[in-house]
Amino acid sequence: MRIDKALKSKLPNVDMENLSFGTVFSDHMFVCKYQNGSWLDPKIIPYQSISFDPSTSVFHYGQAVFEGMKAYKDVKNKIWLFRPNENFNRINKSSERLQIPKFPEEFFFNGLHELLKIDAEWIQPGVGNSLYIRPFVFASQAGVQASPSLEYTFFIICCPVKSYYGGEVNLLIEEDFSRAAEGGVGFAKTAGNYAAQFYPTALAQKKGYQQIIWTDAKSHNYLEESGTMNIFFKINDKLITAPTNDRILDGITRKSVIQIANDLGIDVEIRPVKVSEIIEAAENKSLKEVFGSGTAVVVSSIKSFGYRGKNYKLPKVDNPLAANLKEKITAIQYNLIDDPYGWRHAVV
Numbered sequence: 578m579r580i581d582k583a584l585k586s587k588l589p590n591v592d593m594e595n596l597s598f599g600t601v602f603s604d605h606m607f608v609c610k611y612q613n614g615s616w617l618d619p620k621i622i623p624y625q626s627i628s629f630d631p632s633t634s635v636f637h638y639g640q641a642v643f644e645g646m647k648a649y650k651d652v653k654n655k656i657w658l659f660r661p662n663e664n665f666n667r668i669n670k671s672s673e674r675l676q677i678p679k680f681p682e683e684f685f686f687n688g689l690h691e692l693l694k695i696d697a698e699w700i701q702p703g704v705g706n707s708l709y710i711r712p713f714v715f716a717s718q719a720g721v722q723a724s725p726s727l728e729y730t731f732f733i734i735c736c737p738v739k740s741y742y743g744g745e746v747n748l749l750i751e752e753d754f755s756r757a758a759e760g761g762v763g764f765a766k767t768a769g770n771y772a773a774q775f776y777p778t779a780l781a782q783k784k785g786y787q788q789i790i791w792t793d794a795k796s797h798n799y800l801e802e803s804g805t806m807n808i809f810f811k812i813n814d815k816l817i818t819a820p821t822n823d824r825i826l827d828g829i830t831r832k833s834v835i836q837i838a839n840d841l842g843i844d845v846e847i848r849p850v851k852v853s854e855i856i857e858a859a860e861n862k863s864l865k866e867v868f869g870s871g872t873a874v875v876v877s878s879i880k881s882f883g884y885r886g887k888n889y890k891l892p893k894v895d896n897p898l899a900a901n902l903k904e905k906i907t908a909i910q911y912n913l914i915d916d917p918y919g920w921r922h923a924v925v
């Protein structure tokens with residue numbers, strides 16, 4: 578693989594203490610092109626702007642998918658990834674649904690490893706600090722014919738992030754708009770899924786909510802996801818989350834939460850979650866916790882949620898499960914404890 582090193586690092590000019598998520602990028606990026614039926618010439622080059630013809634397919638038809646993952650440094654400055662095979666498999670699953678050619682595993686891991694090694698200084702040690710990694714692929718052929726592109730470009734870019742406190746999260750259970758339909762692309766990490774969420778989310782924000790809890794598109798009777806996270810409900814001692822399907826994204830954090838909760842001896846039910854049972858549980862005080870799961874924050878506790886004009890506040894609990902799960906997953910990510918699952922992946 579070709580590696581063109583940046584002449585000068587931008588790192589000394591970056592204020593690592595005041596990073597706004599996703600706005601500062603490391604010195605290098607990985608690029609690979611698909612042409613004439615194959616992925617060719619993977620390379621690492623200095624992070625830079627790219628230029629495309631105005632007719633480029635992705636601008637018109639949105640054939641684009643992405644991933645989100647993180648690299649962590651332990652106390653010995655060793656770099657780790659968390660279940661990266663899952664991200665690799667998922668980007669190809671997302672790609673398949675959008676008729677994008679699969680990306681080769683060797684290119685993905687070589688590219689990722691070399692990129693992290695060359696930009697290693699961008700990963701700050703210390704729990705909470707990490708390098709957010711954004712692999713993405715899009716239709717890069719010029720021309721407005723409404724058919725799958727014959728050319729694609731795969732990138733990996735990285736940005737340093739600090740842990741952040743999400744604040745008091747207040748969510749709205751949405752019944753008018755839908756995120757995903759049966760047979761659709763909800764399970765895939767497509768750019769378009771996010772575009773379609775911005776408008777309903779902006780309306781919810783005007784009403785004082787940070788995010789939406791999406792219900793199923795057909796009946797709006799079941800709770801599916803929260804913004805861009807999977808969602809969990811703790812009723813008394815039971816932890817409940819919806820099963821993944823073609824509307825729900827198969828989150829890696831979700832899987833990890835389920836595994837760890839099971840191993841803590843918690844009763845985890847993976848089944849459709851009715852809006853009515855959650856409202857009832859909130860009213861009779863058996864609803865103890867609600868939290869989202871995703872790579873960016875690991876686990877994010879919800880303080881309250883709105884439904885049909887009424888607001889439901891969650892109780893303050895001692896030793897919340899959300900915090901316990903977050904701590905366990907974080908300890909594995911930062912190589913602070915043994916990893917009985919084989920989730921930690923060394924970057925060498």
Ligand SMILES: *Cc1c(COP(=O)(O)O)cnc(C)c1O
Pocket residue numbers: 645766802804805806807826827828829830831870871872873
């Ligand atoms: C990325 C994403 C998640 C979380 O997945 P992780 O693998 O845990 O980061 C959940 N829901 C949606 C819609 C997502 O795009």
